[in-house]
Amino acid sequence: EDKARVVILATGGTIAGAGASVANSATYQAAKVPVDKLIAGVPELKNLADVRGDQVFQIASESFTNEHLITLGKRVAALARQADVDGIVITHGTDTLEETAYFLNLVLKTDKPVVVVGSMRPGTAMSADGMLNLYNAVAVAATKDAAGKGVLVTMNDEIHTGRDVSKTVNIKTEAFKSPWGPLGMIVEGKTYWFRAPAKRHTTGTEFDIDKLDKLAPVDIAYGYGNATPTAYKAFAEGGARALIHAGTGNGSVSGAVVPALQELRGKGVQIIRSSRVVGGGFVLRNAEQPDDKYDWVVAHDLNPQKARILASVALTKTSDAKELQRMFMEY
Ligand SMILES: NC(=O)CC[C@H](N)C(=O)O
Structure with a gap:
């Protein structure tokens, strides 16, 4: 049988890292x-x-x-159009791997497997995880079973959807988790699938990397009990079209910050309530804050960094908070 043709696009990260000694797993x-x-x-x-x-x-x-996201996205899209490419693997640092995977999941127009992979330890370290992670990523990119499932992430023997997956711990190799569970497993180069993504992705979205040259500026401000409006105002003055509020609990907003966000919304800045809760925030509309009344948006289950990605893409299409909210529920 003909072997699948897989291109490995490398961007850096720890999977391409090198330390001074085999004992250096973190330095x-x-x-x-x-x-x-x-x-x-x-x-x-x-x-x-x-x-x-x-x-x-x-x-x-x-x-x-x-700009890196746009450049990478266009490169992947061009490769995916080539008849002699069956699957694409992207090696990536793990710190923002979840953002890149979600971005590509939103904007690529292909059913071919696209797999993002990294490692927690450099290749020079004892028990380095990059070799097996890369082997697993190529296994996924080479199988037809991975087609049409959106952008995937392979780490620690698991297959995750790029939409859900997030880095939940540094240092450890079992760092990447999805709040709703992985899609499958890879064992000895074979894939085993247990579920499929429920949200719109790749060919099913209204976004297209080929028509995207710039993302909307969006910033994230962190919520905490003693928070002040300073960061929100500064981001808005800096040109942010949306502010992701990395809110406490159910995206709640401290009393000292609420009036500032209402004022910024009045000036046209989108206010998007997300949750700083680790491992699975879930922000409900009109709970904690009257989103309908304020014309605010909730990020649903997207963590703040993923909410930034969706808002940056979505705001290239709309300036309407209701449209934005629809997208946050569908993607
Ligand atoms: N484990 C990693 O890949 C982290 C290394 C680096 N900070 C990065 O994200 O590229």
């Missing part, structure tokens, strides 16, 4: 090892697919800008 330099060396380090990839590498960036993912 090392990210984004050092070029993609061809990563591929050469896992000769068994050949058993899964015909792989070739392409170095897009070599950066730590905390420095991923909106």
